[in-house]
Amino acid sequence: MSSKNTICLWYDKDALDAATFYAQTFPDSAVGAVHRAPGDYPAGQQGNVLMVEFTVMGIPCLGLNGGPGVQHNEAFSFQVATDDQAETDRLWNAIVGNGGQEKECGWCRDRWGLSWQITPRVLLDAVTGTDRAAAKRAFEAMMTMKKIDVAAIEAARRG
Numbered sequence: 667m668s669s670k671n672t673i674c675l676w677y678d679k680d681a682l683d684a685a686t687f688y689a690q691t692f693p694d695s696a697v698g699a700v701h702r703a704p705g706d707y708p709a710g711q712q713g714n715v716l717m718v719e720f721t722v723m724g725i726p727c728l729g730l731n732g733g734p735g736v737q738h739n740e741a742f743s744f745q746v747a748t749d750d751q752a753e754t755d756r757l758w759n760a761i762v763g764n765g766g767q768e769k770e771c772g773w774c775r776d777r778w779g780l781s782w783q784i785t786p787r788v789l790l791d792a793v794t795g796t797d798r799a800a801a802k803r804a805f806e807a808m809m810t811m812k813k814i815d816v817a818a819i820e821a822a823r824r825g
Contacts, residue, residue, distance in 0.1 A: 669726040676736040677778055679710070681729025684778045685720035691760045692746070694724045709733025743773070743781035747790060751816040758784045758813045768812045786816050792823045800825065 677684055682700060689695045698719035705712050709732055718729040722744060748754040761784070762768055765777030772785050792804035800823045807822035808814065 672726045672728050674728045674730055675780065676730050676732045676738070678734045679714075679731050680778060681718040681731045682715050684776070684780070685718045685727075685729050687764060687776075688722045689720060691757065692723050695722050696720065709735075738775075738779035738781065740773070740781045743783050745783040745785055748784060748786045750786070754784055754786050754814055754816065757782075770812060771808055772811070772814045774813075784814070786814050786819065788816055788823075789814055789819050792819055795823075 675681070675684075682697070685697045689697045698721070700715055701717040701719075703710055703712050703714050703716040707716070710716065714731065716731055718731075720727050720729060723746070725744075746757060748757065758774060761774050761776050761782055767775045769775060769781070772789070773781060773783050775781050789804065789808060793801050793808070795801055803822040803825060804819050807818055811818070
């Protein structure tokens, strides 16, 4: 690892599977080095995959196969800004369709329990814009959604 700051993500035993899925799903993502345990440890044995270096959209990560003791929660998530409905659909469907779970307001959880915010840029622009009435309409529309509907956000923004 050459990055001074790397996000470490704990997995039960599937860090390599998760890293491979992320690399196949998200642009600018790749699996790097796979490190095997030099000895037995509480969650595995010598020779098992212990750590996986990977990047998700250019962000350096380390997947640690630490066993079932730690669960992911929404306190950490990747927020992915999408450019259109097609990209939103592709990423959302990849996560949910691979054993993931739909959540509210553009959030979903992958099969390993990691949270993702698949957020169209039009939504970000709408809720942070200077027209506060339009921001409120877009925000209220978003609150009724699971996967974000770009056309519905644009319509709400227009009023």
